Amino acid sequence: MMLANFPRLAMVLGLLVILTGTAFAQDETPEAKAAALVAKMTLTEKVGQVQSAAPAIPRLGVAAYDWWSEGLHGNARNGYATVFPQAIGLAASWDTQLLQEVGTTVSTEARAKFNAIGAGHDHGRYQGLTIWSPNINIFRDPRWGRGQETYGEDPFLAGRFAVAFIRGIQGDDPEHPRAVATPKHFVVHSGPEAGRHGFDVDVSPHDLEDTYLPAFRAAVTEGRAGSVMCAYNAIHGTPVCADGDLLTTRLRSDWGFRGYVVSDCDAIDDETRFHYFKPDNAQSSAVSILAGTDLDCGDAYADLLEAVKKGHVKESTIDTALTRLFAARYRLGEWGDGKSPYAGISMEQVDSAEHRQYALQAALESMVLLKNEHTTLPLPSGARIAVIGPNADTLGTLEANYHGTARAPVTPLTGLRQRFGADHVRYAQGAPPAEGVPIPIPETALRTTAGGSPGLAGEYFDNLDFSGKPALTRTDRVIDFDWDQVAPLGGPHAGRYAVRWSGEWLPPAAGDYTLAVHVDRCFDCSHQHDPVRLSIDGRQVLDDSGDDTHIQTLLHVTDRHPHAIRLEYVHRGQDQGVRLQWLVPAQAQLAQAQAAVRNADAIVAFVGLSPDVEGEELQIDVPGFNGGDRTDIGLPQAQQALLERAAASGKPLVVVLMSGSAVALNWAKQHAGAIVAAWYPGEEGGHAIAQVLAGDYNPGGRLPVTFYRSTRDLPPFVSYATQGRTYRYFTGTPLYPFGYGLSYTHFAYAEPQLSTKQLAAGRTLTLSAVVRNDGDRDGDEVVQVYLDAPDDASAPRHALVGFARVHLGAKESRRVSFELAPRQLSSVDAGGERAAKAGRYRVFVGGGQPGDSQGVTAEFTIDGQLALPK
Structure with missing residues (x-):
């Protein structure tokens, strides 16, 4: 048995080491080694080690280690990495093998960076092997800004x-994981962002067991996740990170979890400040570590010193938590014992050619074709294309949030130019993301000199005062850079540099313009931020020394004449990049789009959302958006006006939706020739979109969320009741249903077979059907299996119980089989009890939900009833 569950024994063994001088043999368990190490620590040292930024203990040979690392869709916030599509895009692939490859790539690149520092050395934030991903909360409502980080609205899909x-992150050897995965946020957490630090969820026992727990159960019981993150929210008045019923009874006793629990950042402090659960952090820390939260992301656990002295918690409870934590560090090989199978992973594997190919594959598989009327797509060879829209040429809509730095990102504009030829592509930005939200100034409004190239001339200095000769000069097409933990210059001072951009700014019309410089601020940094200065026609219009949050100015322009522009940026801290942005008179942008459309054969409009308007706890309050969440799920009005102006030309209109969530594209569904959901597609997104539009790749993705028609179709955002939301309980007519997606070919189904039509409760059912590609193109079909249970007021309308993405050549057919385990055939009653129940059931096998797609059905009966474990 594990010493983590026997703290007194662990202490005794540790004391024996101290008293006898006997060290544990090299083949002792990680728990035994951890217990022995913990026994040598003082209480002060112990308290330091249960905080995420754990300090070094030189006398014990313990290096400093920050437990906080991210890897949602690529190794994040630690320099260059392979940037995959955002998680919601990965979910649209419906390809579990792809997800495992992504996880493997993430942990391989994390291990490469860990190895570059070296085992036994200090590892700071984002440099470790404990990865706080995946986010498997249920995306219950499209208004939630962080839903983009999840795998969608279905508990079975999210669980698979x-x-x-997790298997990709951790690898095949539980005793030597490549990294540790941390599914989050346990549990029942999905907005609103405003008030999340003190939100109390009133969730029914049925919804908890039926919807919110299954993915976490699968992550622990099947994925064997080495860690779990507890959420900010409370459930029925008890903060989750202080809930022993969840963290000890459910997680450890019922599910057999043997890893460690980490709090969401500052969640322990939230128990005091926002939940008012305890009067001070000493008591909040005590109740949380007793409940089973082993590690505090934050510093509230510093008050465990006071908690022990006042008798709120025993030191042995801290020992239990530390034994779990250090056992994980031993398994990861942090001390470099020479046995690590990953010692040979090097920096050459970071964003390697192989990994970039994975990113392209992931982006291709994530594309969902929502409409294709009159075979608008693929675009004909040699077509002249007007590319318009705010998402056509921005870095943020490739990288999304919780991202690494893409070394060579390909925007949609770049991808289409490469595929169709630059001389066949006209471009106009056309609109901002939303009213009052600045966007990078496009190449069409910048040039190096009169008659020069699009963009600005960049001079890069390896000092902070622009002295001497620039170390690098180049033309930057747009000023839209992610330099998080990377630098445009090498050398000994790579992290300290200055850049001067100069050239001409070309306003498209007279009017009022907002010019803004956005500096991506370092999270949780105490230093002064990177300063910027902006001059127009030799007059300084912005001078920020690093104190301002919003760096912008309003200019009135009386004509379209070019204006000299100079931007100076000094990187002296840990800020993460810079963008030169604007807000433009609406009619001027629409006129530019109309001009781009004039001589085109087809229009491709890149519209949707951006990480500037949807995300985690954003400082935004404009029409349709608040605090990172949405108040309206429709397309922002400025973008809607752009689509309508473009469509008025009468030319074929292709709408490419780039977003982290569903958008109510009601007008586009009626008027556009084709619609493609491209999500936030990662570093290879531009190539993937171009291949789909050209017909080089046949899209096969499916929606992992319901696209509703209006915000009015949704229950209140603050309600966590499942009735009326997600495909499982929504009784209205969606714009596009969960599981939906088209192809350039056509698939048909036949010959459903069941292993039996009379099944004893608790037995497995085998189901199969023949799927055939009836078209003339090769393509991928996502075969989906839905279960309809006998009449039960609490049962979902349909429940996804199986899926497989299969590739079929033209005219090829294949029998696809599924094994439906008792849990997939079960249902949950009002009291939260799960059981396989007697009755007559129907299964549907097809390319989407019953009634929405081609497919076949079969019926069977379950005899008897069998209660299933929690």
């Missing part, structure tokens, strides 16, 4: 992706 991703 969780297992695959």
Whole structure:
């Protein structure tokens, strides 16, 4: 048995080491080694080690280690990495093998960076092997800004992706994981962002067991996740990170979890400040570590010193938590014992050619074709294309949030130019993301000199005062850079540099313009931020020394004449990049789009959302958006006006939706020739979109969320009741249903077969059907299996119980089989009890939900009833 569950024995063994001088043999368990190490620590040292930024203990040979690392869709916030599509895009692939490859790539690149520093050395934030991903909360409402980080709205789909991703992160050897995965946020957490630090969820026992727990159960019982993150929210008045019923009874006793639990960042402090659960952090820390939260992301656990002295918690409870934590560090090989199978992973594997190919494959598989009327797509060879829209040429809509730095990102504009030829592509930005939200100034409004190239001339200095000769000069097409933990210059001072951009700014019309410089601020940094200065026609219009949050100015322009522009940026801290942005008179942008459309054969409009308007706890309050969440799920009005102006030309209109969530594209569904959901597609997104539009790749993705028609179709955002939301309980007519997606070919189904039509409760059912590609193109079909249970007021309308993405050549057919375990055939009653129940059931096998797609059905009966474990 594990010493983590026997703290007194662990202490005794540790004392024996101290008293006898006997060290544990090299083949002792990680728990035994951890217990022995913990026994040598003082209480002060112990308290330091249960905080995420754990300090070094030189006398014990313990290096400093920050437990906080991210890897949602690529190794994040630690320099260059392979940037995959955002998680919601990965979910649209419906490909578990792909998710495992993504997880493997993430942990391989994390291990490469860990190895570059070296085992036994200090590892700071984002440099470790404990990865706080995946986010497997249920995306219950499209208004939630962080839903983009999840695998969608279905608990079964989220669970299968969780297992695959965790297996990729951790590898095949539980005793030597490549990294540790941390599914989050346990549990029942999905907005609103405003008030999340003190939100109390009133969730029914049925919804908890039926919807919110299954993905976490799969992550633990099947994926064997080494860690779990507890959420900010409370459930029925008890903060989750202080809930022993969840963290000890459910997680450890019921599910057999043997890893460690980490709090969401500052969640322990939230128990005091926002939940008012305890009067001070000493008591909040005590109740949380007793409940089973082993590690505090934050510094509230510093008050465990006071908690022990006042008798709120025993020191042995801290020992239990530390034994779990250090056992994980031993398994990861942090001390470099020479046995690590990953010692040979090097920096050459970071964003390697192989990994970039994975990113392209992931982006291709994530594309969902929502409409294709009159075979608008693929675009004909040699077509002249007007590319318009705010998402056509921005870095943020490739990288999304919780991202690494893409070394060579390909925007849609770049991808289409490469595929169709630059001389066949006209471009106009056309609109901002939303009213009052600045966007990078496009290449069409910048040039190096009169008659020069699009963009600005960049001079890069390896000092902070622009002295001497620039170390590098180049033309930058746009000023839209992610330099998080990377630098445009090498050398000994790579992290300290200055850049001067100069050239001409070309306003498209007279009017009022907002010019803004956005500096991506370092999270949780105490230093002064990177300063910027902006001059127009030799007059300084912005001078920020690093104190301002919003760096912008309003200019009135009386004509379209070019204006000299100079931007100076000094990187002296840990800020993460810079963008030169604007807000433009609406009619001027629409006129530019109309001009681009004039001589085109087809229009491709890149519209949707951006990480500037949807995300985690954003400082935004404009029409349709608040605090990172949405108040309206429709397309922002400025973008809607752009689509309508473009469509008025009468030319074929292709709408490419780039977003982290569903958008109510009601007008586009009626008027556009084709619609493609491209999500936030990662570093290879531009190539993937171009291949789909050209017909080089046949899209096969499916929606992992319901696209509703209006915000009015949704229950209140603050309600966590499942009735009326997600495909499982929504009784209205969606714009596009969960599981939906088209192809350039056509698939048909036949010959459903069941292993039996009379099944004893608790037995497994085998189901199969023949799927055939009836078209003339090769393509991928996502075969989906839905279960309809006997009449039960609490049962979902349909429940996804199986899926497989299969590739079929033209005219090829294949029998696809599924094994439906008792849990997939079960249901949950009002009291939260799960059982396989007697009755007559129907299964549907097809390319989407019953009634929405081609497919076949079969019926069977379950005899008897069998209660299933929690």
